[in-house]
Amino acid sequence: MPAKSLEQVRNLCMRRGFVFPGSAAYGGVASFWDYGPLGVELLNNVKKAWWQDAVYARDDMDGLDAAVLMSRKVWQHSGHEATFNDPLVDNKKTKKRYRLDHLLEAQTHEVRAALYEATGSEDVVGLVHALMGQPGNAPMQLHSAQVIDPANGEQGDWTEPRQFNLMFQSHVGPVSAAQGTDEEKAARVYLRPETAQGIFMNFAHVQRSLARKVPFGIAQIGKAFRNEITPGNFIFRTREFEQMEIEFFIKPPQFVAEGEKNDEQWHEEWVQQRYRWWLRYATPPSAGNVEMEETESRFRKRAQAADELAHYAKATTDIEYLFPGALGWGEIEGVANRTDFDLSAHSKDVPEEDLKRLKLEVNKDSNEKFDYFDPDAKARYIPWVIEPSAGATRALLTFLCEAYHEELVKEPTKQEIDQIRSDAAMIRKNAEKKVKEARKDIEAGKEPKHQPDKVEAFLAQLEDVVARLPASLDEVLLALDHEGAQNLEPVKKFRPPTEKFMEDCTRTVLRLHPALAPIKLAVFPLKKNKPEIVELAKSIKQKFQKHFRTVYDDSAGIGRLYRRQDEIGTPYCITVDFESLEDGTVTVRERDTMAQERVAIDDLHDYLLPRLEL
Ligand code: GAP
Numbered sequence: 299m300p301a302k303s304l305e306q307v308r309n310l311c312m313r314r315g316f317v318f319p320g321s322a323a324y325g326g327v328a329s330f331w332d333y334g335p336l337g338v339e340l341l342n343n344v345k346k347a348w349w350q351d352a353v354y355a356r357d358d359m360d361g362l363d364a365a366v367l368m369s370r371k372v373w374q375h376s377g378h379e380a381t382f383n384d385p386l387v388d389n390k391k392t393k394k395r396y397r398l399d400h401l402l403e404a405q406t407h408e409v410r411a412a413l414y415e416a417t418g419s420e421d422v423v424g425l426v427h428a429l430m431g432q433p434g435n436a437p438m439q440l441h442s443a444q445v446i447d448p449a450n451g452e453q454g455d456w457t458e459p460r461q462f463n464l465m466f467q468s469h470v471g472p473v474s475a476a477q478g479t480d481e482e483k484a485a486r487v488y489l490r491p492e493t494a495q496g497i498f499m500n501f502a503h504v505q506r507s508l509a510r511k512v513p514f515g516i517a518q519i520g521k522a523f524r525n526e527i528t529p530g531n532f533i534f535r536t537r538e539f540e541q542m543e544i545e546f547f548i549k550p551p552q553f554v555a556e557g558e559k560n561d562e563q564w565h566e567e568w569v570q571q572r573y574r575w576w577l578r579y580a581t582p583p584s585a586g587n588v589e590m591e592e593t594e595s596r597f598r599k600r601a602q603a604a605d606e607l608a609h610y611a612k613a614t615t616d617i618e619y620l621f622p623g624a625l626g627w628g629e630i631e632g633v634a635n636r637t638d639f640d641l642s643a644h645s646k647d648v649p650e651e652d653l654k655r656l657k658l659e660v661n662k663d664s665n666e667k668f669d670y671f672d673p674d675a676k677a678r679y680i681p682w683v684i685e686p687s688a689g690a691t692r693a694l695l696t697f698l699c700e701a702y703h704e705e706l707v708k709e710p711t712k713q714e715i716d717q718i719r720s721d722a723a724m725i726r727k728n729a730e731k732k733v734k735e736a737r738k739d740i741e742a743g744k745e746p747k748h749q750p751d752k753v754e755a756f757l758a759q760l761e762d763v764v765a766r767l768p769a770s771l772d773e774v775l776l777a778l779d780h781e782g783a784q785n786l787e788p789v790k791k792f793r794p795p796t797e798k799f800m801e802d803c804t805r806t807v808l809r810l811h812p813a814l815a816p817i818k819l820a821v822f823p824l825k826k827n828k829p830e831i832v833e834l835a836k837s838i839k840q841k842f843q844k845h846f847r848t849v850y851d852d853s854a855g856i857g858r859l860y861r862r863q864d865e866i867g868t869p870y871c872i873t874v875d876f877e878s879l880e881d882g883t884v885t886v887r888e889r890d891t892m893a894q895e896r897v898a899i900d901d902l903h904d905y906l907l908p909r910l911e912l
Contacts, residue, residue, distance in 0.1 A: 300596070301702035303623045307695070308532045310702065310806065314866050316340065316816075317533060329529030329536045336866055337694070339816035339847055341540070344579075344693050345519050347813050348542045351575050352517045359544070360504055362518045364496025367487045371663045372495050373465065375643045377609050382491055383461035384527050385426055387440070389447045389454035396448075397527045398459045399426050404448045412443040423605040429459055464524045465491050466537075489523035494685060496520070497545040498640045501668050501681075505547075512670055512681050513564070515546035519690060531625050533695050540690035544568075547681040550638060553672060561612075564684045565635045569599055569615045572631055572686045576617060580700045582809045583911070584890035593700060596620040598627070610639040617688075619696045630696050631688035638680045641668035645680060652680075701808040701867060708803045715768050718796065722764045725788045729753050732786065748785065756782030775800055775857035781825060784876045798892055800857050808867030809890055812910045815867045818846040819906065822859050824875035826852035835874040838884070838899065845903075846912060864889055870906060 301307045311317040316337035320330035333341055353359045373379045385398040402410060402422045414420060416439055417428035429436040440456040447454040465488040475481035490496065497516045504516055522541045529535045546568065554560045559567065581593050602614040614634040618627045639656050642648045645667045653660065669680045733753050736746035756777070763770045763777045774796060783789045812818065819842055823835040832852065839850040849868075851859050856873055863871050873885040883896045886905065897905050 301622045301699045302704075304532050304534075304621065304625060304699070305623075306704065307622075307698050307702055310808075310865065311337065311532075311698070316698070329526070330538055331533050331536060331691075336816040340697075340810075340814060341690060341694050343814045343816070344697065345540075345542065345690055347579055347811075348575070348688070348690070348693075349517065349519065352515075352542070352544055356515075358514045359517055359546075360508060360510070360514070362497055362500055362504065362516050363520065364493070364500060364518060366490055366521060367468070367470070368490065368495060368499065370483070370486050370488065372499065372644070373488050375661055375663065376495055376498075376640060377643065378465060378488075378491060378495075379463070381609050382465060383463050385430055385459050386462045386527060387436075387459040388457040389449075390457060391452075391455045392447050392449050394447055394449045394454075395527070398429065399423070400528060401445065401448075402426070405443075405445060409443050409445055413439065413445075416443065421605075426459075430461070433458065462525075462527065464526065465489065466523045466525050490521075491524045492522055492687070493518045493520045493541045493543045494545060494640070494687065497543065498644055498668070501545075501547065501641060502666060505670060512672060513546065513548045513559075515544050517542075517544045519543075531621070531628075533691050534621065534625060534628060536691065539692070541687060542690050542693070543687045544685065545636075546684045546686075547670075548684060549672065549675065550679050550682050553675040553677055553679060555675070561635055561637070561682050561684065565613060565615070565633065568684050568686050569617075569633045572633055572688070573597065573599060573617055576619075576630065576696075579811045579814060580697060582701070582811050582890055583909070584809070584888070596700065600627075602632075608634065610634070610636045612637050619699070621696075621699055628692075630692050631686060633684070633686045636683040636685050638682050640683065641680045644668060648680070697810060697814055698808070701810040703807050703809055710768055710771060710799075710803065714799065718767060718774060718799075719764055721788070721792045721796065722760055725760065725783075725786065725792065726757055728788045729757055729786055749782065752780075752782030753786070754782070756780040771800070771803065775855055779824065779855050781827075784824075794894055797857055797860070805861055805864055807864040807889060810867035810869075812869040813912060815869050816847065817849055817863070817866060817868045818842075818870065818910050818912075819848040820859070820863045820868050820871045821848065821850050822856055822871065822873050823852050824856060824873055828876075830879050831874050831876070834878055834899075835872075838872060838874065838902070842902075842906075845907075846910065860887060860892075869910065872902070 314336060315334035318332045318334050319326045320332050321327045349361070353361050386395060387398050387401060388395050399422050402425055413425055417425060419425045419428045429439065436459050437456050444453050445456060446452065468487050468489065469485040470487055471485055473482055473485045497518055500516065504510065519542045520540065521538060523538050526535055526537050529537055546564065548561060548564050549558065551560055576597055577594060580597065581590055585593065596619055598618050600616045600618055602616060607614055612635040614632050616629045617631040619630050620626065621628050642652055642656055643658050644661065644664055646661055646664045647667050669678050671678045732748045733750045736748045736750045739746040759780055760777045763774055778789055778793050778796065821835045821839045823831040825831050836850055839848050842848040860871055867889070869889050871887045873887065875885065878884050882900065883898050885894050886897045887894045
């Protein structure tokens, strides 16, 4: 089962260094988050997996990294300055502020029905349009319908709803003029609310510099900023986030030749392609068919209704994930057919019929026409665009929720405890025999296979632990780690099932796809006071850290170290033990199955690389 609440994921993120609240020393600042040592690795891996799929794995894509700040004119002509708004309303009594649509959705059926009747609308979207379109009347209508403030459950004293632009403003250079004056407006810039416009601005640069033929696309990853009214649900909706966007330029419908894909087919193809990407990285290689089906049931494609579409879109299909708890289904990516809206909006000399079709004004500011001469169609046109747009930070949350598995502390049964006791008895019998043999060897002046004192010290510890079962359950592995337990055959035999049993009792595991895992490999010495073992473990760490994130840890017993790595999704752990010194092999333990294998140190590279899917 994946995470049951966002709280579980949030706790893990803070505890283990994935995500921290921003500006925490000053009490934090609403909905800004910092990505810690593990968070930055995971986020980088998400972006890498996206770039790999969007750019490297294709013949028709190039990358871009445009500036965050662009001319204000970009946002005027894209339509964002006029329409990138949320409708807001305040309760004068409680001073609470709401997005009008959210407030209406929180009302009872009766309250909404009264408003539908008064305004002649049929749904919340229509209601918002109606209320915004009747300046002066809305407060009275909200009052007559007895619209409740969810904060206190009482009827509110509502202000006139107003549009609130979501773009953060700043200024280039020093500006002292008041807001709205010509001087202020001339210096005004916006932090981009989508990375897409940087791609449109560079369409001609990329096409000409690389002599690209349509169809081709441009991919970009970068920060976006929205002054969201209702940020929240941890990092799901934030005011600063990261997007991974593709603008894929295609022929306008009238130039599509026989056998070529039209805009709707390209749209569908991108929806499928992106959906597959999400499933691929949400499913660890260890997943069986049942688990894969369960994962797939938490992802869906949903075509937006006409009244949900952004001002530029002919059609949009959202890819959604079923987040845990109250959040439920949430958009993780939108795949939009933006037609020729944006490139036309930023072009001069666009034919009048196209301006009319796209509901655009003549652009008198632009000195560029974003058109393209198609050598096959022997025609010049402004390309259409299919836009798959995903959130990188939202993807991180999605993959964490899906990967999170909490395996509850299991009360061991009497039978399981008896099994440990009988295993311990077997170990004791064998160890006592080995002690006798070792003493004989010493008496005969031969090199003993075991150190009798150490084996006896181990037996004393084991006896103590077994006597206190089940309270001492978490000390069993610790006892098996004892120096005197090394090279005792029954210990070797019983360690894997005992370890498995202990981990089954309590374990949180992030079943992340290995390509996304923040740390790929953890190396442990079985004994931190054995310099040869420590040295060998560190040398293995050094060998692999050149290739991928590898850590060395000797701060606890092996069982605990495994659990710590499980909790952060490390796909492989290596334990170096006494046998390693003798035969050059180590124990490699896989995170999801907990299966252990002895692998020669020389073969580790070939063993790990394909399994990590890097
Ligand atoms: N260029 C199109 C565009 O920006 P969008 O649906 O507004 O479309 C695309 O955003 C994706 O960006 C969303 O599917 C989501 O993953 C992410 N996103 C949007 N707003 C966000 C926010 N406030 N916080 C985190 N991610 C956000």
